[in-house]
Amino acid sequence: MTDQSHRGAVTAKNWIVLLAMIVVASVIGIIFMLALNWFPEQGSDVAPPIDTFWDVLVIVSVPIFVAVVAMMLFSIWRWRQRPGEEDLDGPPIHGSTKLEVIWTIVPTIVIAALTTYAAILLIDIQAAPAKGTRVVNVNGGQFAWDFETQAPSGPVKSERLYLPINEPVKFNVRSKDVIHDFWVPAFRLKVDAVPGITTTYNLTPTKLGTFDVVCAELCGLGHAYMRQTVTVMTAERYAAKMAGLAKAAGTPVAAAGGGVGK
Amino acid sequence: MAAKIRQPGWYRALAYSILGVLFCLGLSTGLRAAFAVDPVYDGESVLQISLLTVPLFFLGGIGCFDYWLRWASGRTVVDDHADHGAKSWRDYFKVNTDHKVIGIQYICTSFFFMFIGGLMAMLVRAELAAPGRQFVDPNTYNGIFSVHATLLIFLFVIPVFAGIANYVLPLMIGAPDMAFPRLNALSFWMLPVAGVMMLLSFLAPGGSFAAGWTAYAPLSVDAPIGQAFFTIAVQFAGASSIATALNFLVTIITMRAPGMTFFRMPLLVWANFSTSLLVVIATPFIAASQFMVILDRALGFNFFNPAGGGDVLMYQHVFWFYSHPAVYIMMLPGFGIISEVLATRSRKPVFGYRMMAFSLLAIVLLGFTVWAHHMFVSGMSDWIRIPMMITTAIIAIPTGIKIFSWIATLWRGVLKMDTPMLFAIGFIAMFTLGGISGVMLAMVPLDIHVSDTYFIVAHIHYVLFGGSLFTIYAGIYFWFPKMTGRMFNERLGKLHFWLTFIFFNVTFAPMHLIGVQGMPRRVSDYADQFATWNLIISVASFVVGLSTLIFLYNMIISWRTGPKAGSNPWNSLTIEWQVSSPPPIFNFDAIPSVVGGPYEYGVPGAVHAVFDDAKPEPVAVAAGASADASPEETD
Structure with a gap:
């Protein structure tokens, strides 16, 4: 008979070492995950709370994964079959009601907390815009977007999206053919452009600069190339740009063909 | 002639x-x-x-x-079992009613399609190795990833589980065959039909179907004729799936050996019982969605044409009402395999057996309440988001119970770290990651950002590759000695595991990152900022591809020349290991009687089933059926 002292009960000392390793590995894991540069730049008012929510999810998730892997590695290290144990069986443990209750209730609490957080954040993001918010009509087609808005000089239609900084905007998203998806990664929000209905979301751009507009729903052979840009500018430059675009388009009436939301 | x-x-x-x-x-x-x-x-x-x-x-x-x-038609039918059992390799290419032959037909056919689907993944990664256009035009690219996903879902993961269960399940419950052997044969033969049809779509004018495996309308309605190959092939794959599920349900309910109560069934049987419930209830919905597409395409029905009063979002609701449960159809049988492997290779009973069975049923029930989490950014009514987020997150609880119970099964066992066990443990780690990213995706505010990005691609591959495929490998290695009577090469098995495990992670882990950073999925070209990661991913994916060749070589060589396995190489208690390898043509020369639980490892003198060589007495057991399958009763 070979030495079987390793098959004895797990001592308190073992537990302390195991838990300490889980804690250390979790901390290292969390630091690593938070140090990674996950998101694109924060271009809208909803980006910071969504990015913070991601951090919370990471902080909750890493220890769960670390614990699962650590318990398995510990089991393998401690109890793997050694020479001479070929005919040995483990102890006939069939279960433990106490443990099963614990690992049903604890995840339930974690899930309840996370969904509550997510629901509150979502209600915030979904909140209807104030009356009089600037409306931009986003029209998807194979394989380009066009954007329509109401400038003081009349309706303006453009291939690039221009937005004034720090001013709420509501997007009315429509499609001319198949489903597309209007996504600005820097803004964090997206919605499908669905033939037959108008979908919407609203946000406030908070950063000057030019960001990618990406089609996120497979729309055919040009899908990969359906990438445009949005430029967020100061209110003065925005007004000048709109006036310039309206002039270039000639008669405002002709440009209003798409039916601009009032 | x-x-x-x-x-x-x-x-x-x-x-x-x-x-x-x-x-x-x-x-x-x-x-x-x-x-x-x-x-x-x-x-x-x-x-x-x-x-x-x-x-x-x-x-x-x-x-x-x-x-x-x-x-x-009233003609004489001969019940001479002429088409039952295989005497030579040729019999595997004929209609056969033996569940063991059908099981192997299923497994070999689905692995054939896995290699083709995997080859398409290699083409996808070759195209994505650098930004810009490398090898294929965008239309071909869209076709390749669509056929890749469709083959691996409908012709590999779903049927290979049906194949493993086809072989193992009747043996496990002490039945001489499936309840409906001829229906079983029909189920199998519909599969190659569906698979070949999907591949033939590449020859269609306008190229293969290219709207993704989700085939959203109206893109799929407007697409060239190649799309019809998908729409119709799915009908055959679905019909095969439904018929097999019915067969499993009837087999499990009526053909258990005397003494095999529901709570003495191995968890693989529980898992296939749960899966079959899902298949029977959900699969008609994908059939409906594809029938509507074909009617729109061929006859102008306007189901999904808003100009004709159609509703675009309805396609997605009907489609996901099947395709979310389909995720569990592709996962629950694997859960069953893992329970068998862990108990046998840790020499311990499965921890919390009843909760393991109940959690399967809980997943079945909850699986029907979450479909719209695939549609958080689809433009459906906002109010649906929060209820679907809650139900989705709740599924983590029964799933967590399973993961924790598996770890508790390992705890204090005598762990034999061979190939099936490595894949089982690798599965738990990878599936935990996939589960965690799944909970993250349930959280709507994050999902809005990462929907339709590489984060989704990463999640789905952690669930279906690190999850389902690892359980399939574990199951194939575990039952290989039973199916072939020979042992596989353990060194090659371990090499296969480590190459797959390491390079799977190098391939799919970075996809989480580039997804959150903003790379959309289903694109043949991408912004330059993602170039480095994509190159690393492509190189790693080729190693994953090569590692499957080691698996293939091991299986072929071991089947031909491996050492004899004996009837019970794992020293397991369940019934399939108590008969010869491979088992006799009608499985049992004597009827087994079940006298205890399936996993009583460590209990001195415990047995699961005994074989009574005397003439079997009819035993009255609740829901236990006669194990005597006289031919006029089958079918």
Whole structure:
């Protein structure tokens, strides 16, 4: 008979070492995950709370994964079959009601907390815009977007999206053919452009600069190339740009063909 | 020759198929002429009717309907078991009613499609190795990833589980075969039909179907004729799936050996019971969604055309009402495999057996309440988001119970770290990651950002590759000695595991990052900022591809020349290991009686089943059926 002292009960000392390793590995894991540069730049008012929510999810998730892997590695290290144990069986443990209750209730609490957080954040993001918010009509087609808005000089239609900084905007998203998806990664929000209905979301751009507009729903052979840009500018430059675009388009009436939301 | 064409088999299948094409040609042109449609001959019309009809001619020719048609037409039927069991390799290419033959037919066919689907993944990664266009044009690219996903879902993961269960499950419950052996044969033969149809789509004018495996309308309605190959092939794969699930349900409910109560069933049986419930209830929905697409395409029904009063979002609701449960159809059988492997290789009972069974049923129930989490950014009503987020997150609880119970099963066991065990433990780690990213995706505010990005691609591959495929490998290695009577090469098995495990992670882990950073999925080209990661991913994915060749080599060589395995190489308690490897033609020479639980490892003198060599007495057991399958009772 070979030495079987390793098959004895797990001592308190073992537990302390195991838990300490889980804690250390979790901390290292969390630091690593938070140090990674996950998101694109924060271009809208909803980006910071969504990015913070991601951090919370990471902080909750890493220890769960670390614990699962650590318990398995510990089991393998401690109890793997050694020479001479070929005919040995483990102890006939069939279960433990106490443990099963614990690992049903604890995840339930974690899930309840996370969904509550997510629901509150979502209600915030979904909140209807104030009356009089600037409306931009986003029209998807194979394989380009066009954007329509109401400038003081009349309706303006453009291939690039221009937005004034720090001013709420509501997007009315429509499609001319198949489903597309209007996504600005820097803004964090997206919605499908669905033939037959108008979908919407609203946000406030908070950063000057030019960001990618990406089609996120497979729309055919040009899908990969359906990438445009949005430029967020100061209110003065925005007004000048709109006036310039309206002039270039000639008669405002002709440009209003798409039916601009009032 | 004439005699050969009269006999069921490949010659007759070919002859009938040609007849079928002529029939469809006649039907199409005849009807068009009768209603004065111009032109009278329309290739696409003939093709679409043929896709629906010729498979039935083929199935008739190969011999799936012979017995039923003879019986229905009042002719004598011979129950001599002539088409039961395989005497040579040729019998695997014929209609056969033996569940063991059908199981191997299923497994080999689905692995054939796995290699083709995997090859397409290699093409996808080759194209994505650098930004810009490398090898294929965007239309071909969209076709390749669509066929990749469709093959691996409908022709690999779903049927390979049905194949493993086909082989193992009747043995496990002490039954001589499945409840409906001829239906079982038909189920199998519909699979190659569906798979070949999907591959043939590459020959269609306009290329293969290219709207993704989700085939969202209206893109799929407007697509070239290649799309019809998907729409119709899915009908055959789905019908196969439904028929097999019915077969499993009836087999499990009525054909358990005496003494095999529900709570003495191995968890693999529980898992397939749960899966079959999902399949029977959910699969008709994908059939419906694809029928609506084909009616829109071929006959202008306007289901999904808003200009004609149609509703685009309805497609997604109907589609996901199947396709979310389908995720569990692709996962629950794997849960069953893992429970068998862990208990046997840790020499311990499965921890919390009853909760393991109940959590499967809980997942079945909850699986039907979450479909719209695939549609958080689809433009559906905002209010649906929060309820669907809650139900989705709740599924983590029964899933967590399973993961924790598996770890508790390992705890204090005598762990034999061989290939099936490595894949089982690797599965738990990878599936935990996939589960965690799943909970993150349930959280709507984050999901809005990462929907339709590489984060989704990463999640789905952690669940279906690190999850399902690892359980499939574990199961194939675990039951290989039973199916072939020979042992596989353990060193090659371990090499296969480590290469797959390491390079799987190098391939798919970075996809989380580039997804959150903003790379959309299903694109043949991408912004330059993602170039470095994509190159690393592509190189790693090729190593994953190569590692499957080690697996293939191991299986072929070991099947031919591996050392003899004996009936019970793992020293397992469940019934399939108590008969010879491979088992006798009708499974049991004596009827097993079940006297205890399936996992009583460590209990001195415990047995799960005993074989009574005396003539079996009819034993009255609740829901236990007669194990005597006289031929007139089958079918």
